[in-house]
Amino acid sequence: MRKLLGNLKLMAKIGILIPIIAVFLGSMSMISYFSSSNELEKSIEEEQASTMNEMASASEQLAKLATNLQEESGKFKV
Numbered sequence: 001m002r003k004l005l006g007n008l009k010l011m012a013k014i015g016i017l018i019p020i021i022a023v024f025l026g027s028m029s030m031i032s033y034f035s036s037s038n039e040l041e042k043s044i045e046e047e048q049a050s051t052m053n054e055m056a057s058a059s060e061q062l063a064k065l066a067t068n069l070q071e072e073s074g075k076f077k078v
Contacts, residue, residue, distance in 0.1 A: 008016070
């Protein structure tokens with residue numbers, strides 16, 4: 001690094017290095033953001049699927065109970 005920027009003054013060196021560091025940090029931030037975004041989206045989809053399965057199961061159980069109650073009430077009619 002010393003040979004590459006050796007002849008430049010300190011302000012010129014800083015002027016060159018800051019944009020390089022900013023681009024690096026910006027690209028790393030974007031990569032991290034997109035990765036986290038994808039993971040969050042997958043997690044939400046899995047949670048929704050789980051909730052929907054639970055709701056469907058509960059609905060089926062309620063339908064069976066309602067059918068059983070109708071059958072039982074029909075047996076006791078006079």
